Amino acid sequence: MCESTPRCLPEDIMLNERYKIGRVIGEGSFGITYIGKDLLLNITVAIKEYFPLSYGSRDVRGRDDYSIYIYHGKNSELYNKGLSDFYSEATILSQFHSLDGIVSVRDFFYLNNTAYIVMDYVDGITLKEYVRKNGAIKGPEAFLMMKSIIRSLKKIHDAKILHRDISPDNILIRIKEKQLVLIDFGSAREKNVMTDKSLTVTFKRGYTSEEQYLRKGRQGSWSDVYSLCATMYFMLTGKEPNESIERMLKDRLVPLSEIENIDLTKRQKQAIMHGMSIKAEDRIQSMDELYSELYNKKRFSFNILT
CATH class of the missing domain: 1.10.510.10 (Transferase(Phosphotransferase) domain 1)
Structure with a gap:
């Protein structure tokens, strides 16, 4: 989808002055997951970006602005509710980082008018x-x-x-x-x-x-x-x-x-x-x-x- 609709972040850009974005490894109606590199710890990670298709858009062609723009109307309210739920997902996962059967969360941050969950990369x-x-x-x-x-x-x-x-x-x-x-x-x-x-x-x-x-x-x-x-x-x-x-x-x-x-x-x-x-x-x-x-x-x- 990202090839025909350039909403995904381009490879090699930096997030939060720490994470280098790689290729897309998962994409759905509410978010995009990238493989990435934690340059501080020198490890491979998975980076999940909150991006609901129904409420907002982003065009990265020839631009340096990677912010998500929210559609008018009630979409802003719905978008913010989803953003809050996205944070809740991160906090829930962080409670169980020690369990073998659960993917571990390493970081969470807001950027580009959205939010990101950094997780262990499962090969x-x-x-x-x-x-x-x-x-x-x-x-x-x-x-x-x-x-x-x-x-x-x-x-x-x-x-x-x-x-x-x-x-x-x-x-x-x-x-x-x-x-x-x-x-x-x-x-x-x-x-x-x-x-x-x-x-x-x-x-x-x-x-x-x-x-x-x-x-x-x-x-x-x-x-x-x-x-x-x-x-x-x-x-x-x-x-x-x-x-x-x-x-x-x-x-x-x-x-x-x-x-x-x-x-x-x-x-x-x-x-x-x-x-x-x-x-x-x-x-x-x-x-x-x-x-x-x-x-x-x-x-x-x-x-x-x-």
């Missing part, structure tokens, strides 16, 4: 790309890879924070280590999971729980459980799960027990399907409970997880 590809390229992942390997994600999400939920956008698109895999890293906390919100307070809706086809489609759906740790188990279903089968909202009308999702060459125990297959129960009240309620059912062990603490 890998999305889980979706990996499965599309290499096929379904064997059961034991998938379970081993998922442990760090489950551990991280338990810690996040303990802090009363929901991710709300778990999917193969938002998990990176370090190819050499076969390690998974959960990214993109743009939809994460602080919330007491014991209340019925409604939240902004976030959709990801095949991975969003049914309560997230409902305006006043009661979201909680069980919502992230659904998305994580749907992601595991994709890992194991190479197939996108049916949308939960469609399953409410007629459930056509093929259970893992009916799919050949899924090298898991009956209990493990049932655990994943239990985590994908359509109704929240029928579903596994926590990452603690999910771990117990998946790995047939007592519910874990961080000191005893193996």
Whole structure:
């Protein structure tokens, strides 16, 4: 998109007198992610820029001004609200920098009438790309890879924070280590999971729980459980799960027990399907409970997880 619409920052420019911008490694409706260089620490980083397409524009052709210009009307209010949410994403991520399964934040700053999050650079590809390229992942390997994600999400939920956008698109895999890293906390919100307070809706086809489609759906740790188990279903089968909202009308999702060459125990297959129960009240309620059912062990603490 940046080639046809020159809104992306050109390579080799400096940000905050410290970071050198490189090529674009990700682009969406609300932001652009660049590979970059931290010249102070001499390390490669990822730099995420807040840039919502609907509210503003920038043309870098023949210019030295890289500011984003906001469209007239209510766009300014919406833009500033998104900017505040972008800051919230950075603060949420910074709380969990020590967790293996979460991308770490190194810096945050305002510039060019927008803001930037500087994160550790993960040398890998999305889980979706990996499965599309290499096929379904064997059961034991998938379970081993998922442990760090489950551990991280338990810690996040303990802090009363929901991710709300778990999917193969938002998990990176370090190819050499076969390690998974959960990214993109743009939809994460602080919330007491014991209340019925409604939240902004976030959709990801095949991975969003049914309560997230409902305006006043009661979201909680069980919502992230659904998305994580749907992601595991994709890992194991190479197939996108049916949308939960469609399953409410007629459930056509093929259970893992009916799919050949899924090298898991009956209990493990049932655990994943239990985590994908359509109704929240029928579903596994926590990452603690999910771990117990998946790995047939007592519910874990961080000191005893193996």
